[in-house]
Amino acid sequence: MKRFFILLAFLFPLTLSAQTKLAQPVIDDFSARVAHHYQLKNDSITGYIAEQLTRSGAGGLDIDETVFNLKKDPATLDAALKYLYQYSDCNRQRFISNLRSLALQTNSVFPIATYTANKYKGEVKALLEDKTDFLATYTGPVTGKTPPATVAAAAPSAGTTAANTATAATADNQETTATTSETASNTTNTPAAATVTDTRNWEVKPLFQLRTPEQLVELYGANNITQRDATNLAGNKDGEAYVIYPDTDDELEVQFDGENGNVLTFSHFPSKWKSPYGIKAGDPLEKLIKVNGRPFKINGFEWTNGGIVSNWQGGALEGKGVVIMLKANNTGDPKLYDQVTGDKTVRSDLPALKKLDVIIQSVAFKSN
Template sequence: MLLLPIALSAQTKLSANIAEDFSNRVAERYQQKNHQAELFIADQLSKSGTGGLDIDKTMTDLKSDPAALDESLKFLYQYNDCNRQTLIAYLREMGVLSGSVYPLATYTVNKYKNESKALIEEKATIIKMGTMPVAAATPQPIPAKKPATKKLTEEEATTTSYDNTPTAASAGVKEPGDTTAGATTTAASGDDYNWDVRTLFKLRTPQELENLYGKENVVYRGTTDLAGNDAGNAYFVFPDTDNEMQVIFDGDKSPTITFTKPHSKWKSPFGIKVGDPLDKVVKVNGRDFKINGFEWTDGGIVNSWEGGSIAGKGVLVLFKANNSGDPGMYDKVTGDKKVKTDMGVLKKLEVVVDKIEFKSN
């Protein structure tokens, strides 16, 4: 029998068919948006970083991401108050095959029973703060897959007008892809903007970007990559402000999102923002990692996440040293070398996030 490599120990594994069964049930219920448990799992995966940049993609294909599948079971266990019988009852309610229910429950309880106290306390805090997700009253239609979108050339992008194209309704927070006829081109104002970066990964065209944030708030101009090399043109949202964001579209694939300004309102994946100290990123990653030596090719850019939580999630970070005045200290982390983030000198150099790039896989 084929076994999925998500083991608790040498004695306990989930078979591929059980993992797929659970994954399929979660995908269906999550897309309906009327089941609080699945929405809770998605929120927790996003907070932990295991959900990656595109939580919708992760939640609808857990079987392809063993780490996310494991974590989803943990958060389902948490949702059910870390109670085995309650968990079993919920798995049955989900429609999990009868032959999968007990193996899933046993695997989950054995794997996370030592975390039960912390999980229960965290859930109580979430409830107290009023941040539990709200489920829809009725099942929502499961979205159909969008057809491939033609990638615009630079000439098309700079000459095409969207003035006569219907846009999303201006009332409330707009969703990507909403092109309801009769809507105006006026974007929501002030704090009505959707500041969740995850929303952007669903976009495929400049029109959708303008629908969300207003054509007057989007400009198309030259940009560079994190290393400072010419990267062609990008769409700048709220240019030359603290909330400036760069978007580069990639046809029917997820766009690349880049931030270079501190103090923005954007809610970024993993909670990492420009200006964050190095130790915060280490904590989010769950372990130390390596960056390229400063003042060299790709200097300050993460070279390897060393298998941490951020590894393989489409996150690229450039660091800078705010206190590089002492040559003796700075020379230890400059040049053609890989620098491990546990070096004490990095804290003295006040290393922080300078730029960050997100690209959903």
Template sequence: MKRFFVLVALIFPLALSAQTKLSETVAEDFSNRVAHHYQLQHDSISGYIAEQLTRSGAGGLDIDSTMFNLKNDLPALDAALKYLYQYSDCNRQRFISNLRSMNLQTNSVFPLATYTANKYKNDTKALLEDKSDFLKTYTGPVTGKQAPAAIAQASATAGTTATTSEAAAAGTTAATTAGAAPAPAPTVADTRSWEVKPLFQVRTPEQLVEMYGKDNVTQRDATDLAGTKEGEAYVIYPDTDDELEIQFDGDNGNILTFSHFPSKWKSPYGIKAGDPLEKLIKVNGRPFRINGFEWTNGGLVNDWQGGALAGKNVTILLKANNTGDPKQYDQVTGDKIIRSDLPVLKKLDVIIQSVAFKSN
């Protein structure tokens, strides 16, 4: 029976053997996402990578060109992965979470995570000490850059150029005359609807465009739990905290997936990405069972145990924020089923990473 939910960033099985080389497809995907985020104002991840590449010399003489074209500079791409791993405190799960926040293809996330963790596993202490020293003088990301002309054309083809609104914002800043203080922008009330119930009744992408505007809707591949492409999905407000994914399943209804927080959407049952495990237990009315982390379907709710969410077509993916203590984290990882009221889960700061709702 066809699975009824789509989570772009779901966990699939870890590679059984160490990965020592990245495929061209995975390297290009990472390169394209870095280039896209480097064009966004105040992007913390790409800004951190760029500054570290500059200080280390790995970015070459023109850091902007390097950031927009990592796929053609493999040593710089390796260094970018190293500094993203450092940014993630050399914690594999945080590294995975940061990769997902960049909206890489699902099939790219785990190869990148395995490759990077294996490559720099013996450098953890040095990387963390370097990060501590780096942050003493780091003043924050300098992003929102324009791609060089040749690269910009290729990026446009790959769909990685900055959005119209971002370009307009950059143009406004550049047009500000020297020495003249810009007039404060008037506060504009947000009149958009954040109710999700109407989205369960939508049946075509054209309806989405009519409701939210063509600049706020984009198409992506839908994937199943194993990372296999399974049709297409549409994303409302892509690359923002309010990103929402919708997959049309004909007469079987729609699937709405939330993986970003904080979010303005008024989601069913009041459940959102970022909510703590304790809230989910309260909504369900009783403890439930979870697949062990870092394994097949890791972190997914396995059984609602007859609670309020049983049979309601709600799919939850959980993640642990505090994974630094192996003795604690190892209790809930691997091929096992765990109870949601296990005391160690509170110490691990488990929250909702993604939530999918399917209309009945």
């Protein structure tokens, strides 16, 4: 009996480790299969994952490159697994079924299922609530993408055997039926608003590549664009801007700066645009702190550059060309509001800011 307990004491840490960390071959396998399926048109699983990565900000500025290279970013890979688990209604058996529909190697499925279920077991309620909100505006998968030039063509991992490759090919032939069935299973209670009715392209990535107003007109039509004098977030005149879908919730301002890149500014909400890092006007301060990964500094309200983020404090948005102006919705308590107004900077985690219901008023993205 004593030997049994000694053996158990030795094995328990190993078992725990296996449940809290994925081996590199398993990571490579999952990354390769997601990359492969992302190239298939209307793939429900990878389409769902990509959209959630975009909305949460976990996908970064270039969602395509991110999805094609999950193995290079552990945090984003974890987020992808979380959203696949959410897609599966946080049901372990359904999650395993979806992993198999991606044609992962058999010895990859169980470790991923165990790792993910353990990692997010405390977030099930929040994930299911988020899925309901997500499906209310989700218009379906946008897949069928080509790997970016900076990413090597997706292929099975080096350890994949000929038999596994054959299995993957068989699964690909069956996946239209499998994903359609799974989508129906997971969206039984999807509201009517989730029906695909809007065929416009809400991706902002192509806008960073444009260099002239004529190219903008070619993409969106002359009737959907107007020219205005531009004003930066500090309130200073800043040349001219071209506005897509003016005077609507989806209004987006574009400023051209030649080969120096473009500036895209969002000041309206709710908006359908898939903005970089998933950051939009109307988002709460808490979300911005989460995306940045740490608190940052804000210029005091009601003063020069009031409400503008002055320093990202070395967070994820440092040096990424993101300029944000915040506003406080609840300003009725002078003593509370005075804590964050005037010629000073305040930390974003100051308790007063939460009570003031601070949200993003405007956000500008400058391409490199």
